[in-house]
Amino acid sequence: MGLSIDWSGVLTGQPLHWLLSGLAVTLAITLVASGIATVVAVGLTALRLSPVAPVRLATRAGISVIRNTPLLIQLLVWYFVGFGLLPPGLKAWMTGDHPWSVLPGQVSLFAPEFAASAWGVGLFIGVFLAEELQAGLNAVAPGQREAAASQGLSGWDTLAKILLPQALRNAYQPVVGQYLNLMKLTSVTCSIGLAEITYQARQVESFNSHAFEAFAVATVLYLAIGFCLERVLLAGRRA
Amino acid sequence: MGLDFTIIVKNWDYFLWGRTFQGDVGGLLLTVLMALAAGTLSLVLGIGLALAGWLGPRRLRTVLTMLADLVRGIPLILVIFWIYFLVPALFRTKVPGALSVILALAWFSSGAVMHTTLAGLDALPRGHREAGITSGLSEGQVFTALLLPQALRNLVPSYVALFASMIKDTSLAFILNVPELTMTANQVNTRAQIYPAEIFLFTAAVYFVLCSGLSWAAHGLALGLQPGHGV
Numbered sequence: 227m228g229l230s231i232d233w234s235g236v237l238t239g240q241p242l243h244w245l246l247s248g249l250a251v252t253l254a255i256t257l258v259a260s261g262i263a264t265v266v267a268v269g270l271t272a273l274r275l276s277p278v279a280p281v282r283l284a285t286r287a288g289i290s291v292i293r294n295t296p297l298l299i300q301l302l303v304w305y306f307v308g309f310g311l312l313p314p315g316l317k318a319w320m321t322g323d324h325p326w327s328v329l330p331g332q333v334s335l336f337a338p339e340f341a342a343s344a345w346g347v348g349l350f351i352g353v354f355l356a357e358e359l360q361a362g363l364n365a366v367a368p369g370q371r372e373a374a375a376s377q378g379l380s381g382w383d384t385l386a387k388i389l390l391p392q393a394l395r396n397a398y399q400p401v402v403g404q405y406l407n408l409m410k411l412t413s414v415t416c417s418i419g420l421a422e423i424t425y426q427a428r429q430v431e432s433f434n435s436h437a438f439e440a441f442a443v444a445t446v447l448y449l450a451i452g453f454c455l456e457r458v459l460l461a462g463r464r465a
Numbered sequence: 466m467g468l469d470f471t472i473i474v475k476n477w478d479y480f481l482w483g484r485t486f487q488g489d490v491g492g493l494l495l496t497v498l499m500a501l502a503a504g505t506l507s508l509v510l511g512i513g514l515a516l517a518g519w520l521g522p523r524r525l526r527t528v529l530t531m532l533a534d535l536v537r538g539i540p541l542i543l544v545i546f547w548i549y550f551l552v553p554a555l556f557r558t559k560v561p562g563a564l565s566v567i568l569a570l571a572w573f574s575s576g577a578v579m580h581t582t583l584a585g586l587d588a589l590p591r592g593h594r595e596a597g598i599t600s601g602l603s604e605g606q607v608f609t610a611l612l613l614p615q616a617l618r619n620l621v622p623s624y625v626a627l628f629a630s631m632i633k634d635t636s637l638a639f640i641l642n643v644p645e646l647t648m649t650a651n652q653v654n655t656r657a658q659i660y661p662a663e664i665f666l667f668t669a670a671v672y673f674v675l676c677s678g679l680s681w682a683a684h685g686l687a688l689g690l691q692p693g694h695g696v
Binding site: 290299302306307406414417424427428437444 | 538539540550554629634639650651654665673676677
């Protein structure tokens with residue numbers, strides 16, 4: 227066994243600072259991407275119920291592309307291609323100085339790495355969330371939709387007030403699973419240079435070779451965030 | 466936006482097999498080989514664990530399920546780093562990047578295979594076991610001759626779907642500089658500099674064809690394997 231463990235190489239000074247700022251970035255990206263994923267999921271569900279057939283077809287095609295390609299490739303596309311397609315004014319604003327938007331570790335909420343990561347992970351999980359919602363929706367009796375329509379509710383009101391709450395109740399557990407998955411998948415964003423937990427653990431490893439300690443801390447952090455997130459989301463069901 | 470795909474045409478062989486003929490397996494070929502190796506390993510491991518959980522005492526199944534949940538609670542990318550950095554520290558041998566990824570994928574996915582297999586066994590009607598016992602078969606015979614073959618046949622589509630997601634996960638080998646499809650694309654992008662859209666969209670298309678093809682196959686299999694279709 228060639229393993230000697232020295233926690234002080236990770237839990238003091240610069241390495242500790244790196245890991246803590248990584249934790250802050252992971253929490254921030256999880257929060258922002260969850261918001262994006264939620265909006266994407268609801269939007270896709272609405273589009274799938276559209277009365278216009280080409281809209282439904284295009285939505286299905288888009289979902290299929292996101293589901294059948296790796297998240298990493300999608301992140302590379304958003305980072306290397308998507309960012310370049312933004313209007314020049316927006317790009318200049320995003321890369322400009324916004325002291326209020328800077329997270330610990332000098333990561334700006336509008337930096338291309340953060341924006342591409344939040345959008346990429348949010349869209350990816352949003353599609354899987356939409357699939358879970360669809361499964362929940364399939365279990366809602368067709369009469370519900372007809373009853374809402376005969377009460378004079380608009381298409382959007384029917385979805386938001388009648389169908390989605392029931393779909394969510396039917397698919398609560400898998401939906402929670404997708405948000406947990408989102409949190410874990412934020413680790414992939416280290417490959418386009420977002421300084422979250424995994425990125426910082428690697429940085430510690432190349433700084434002082436304390437690979438075991440650094441990855442142990444990272445692992446515990448992910449398990450702890452996952453544990454807390456699951457508690458919070460499952461408490462939401464009772465509320 | 467005008468796209469110019471000559472960069473793909475010029476490098477198509479590099480995308481497909483990298484430097485395989487120079488003795489360094491790479492490109493799409495390496496992606497498929499890694500997925501096959503990890504798929505086989507996790508199938509064997511996962512079904513083995515499911516059998517242990519099904520046939521063993523109730524408590525064993527609870528422990529196995531808890532362990533599988535714990536494994537899935539850790540991001541795959543961290544599992545890859547664990548294997549890549551820790552095995553050398555423990556055993557003083559270097560692990561090639563591709564092997565680290567294969568082992569990490571197998572470790573990560575065997576839990577999913579176990580869950581799926583147990584669900585398949587749970588889904589069989591109780592009467593089958595009882596009919597077997599009444600016909601004079603032993604518990605062991607009932608399991609190997611009656612329950613397992615039925616469950617496995619029903620499970621083929623789920624296994625194919627798991628394999629498709631495994632192909633996508635091999636792209637994470639990128640972080641260890643393993644020259645599989647995603648890394649290959651990144652190398653071509655770094656060399657060419659000005660064609661990221663063409664290169665990454667093409668790479669996405671390759672994964673899409675592979676994975677959606679498998680999804681369709683799984684769907685077709687699910688229909689074909691339903692009772693009454695005589696496979």
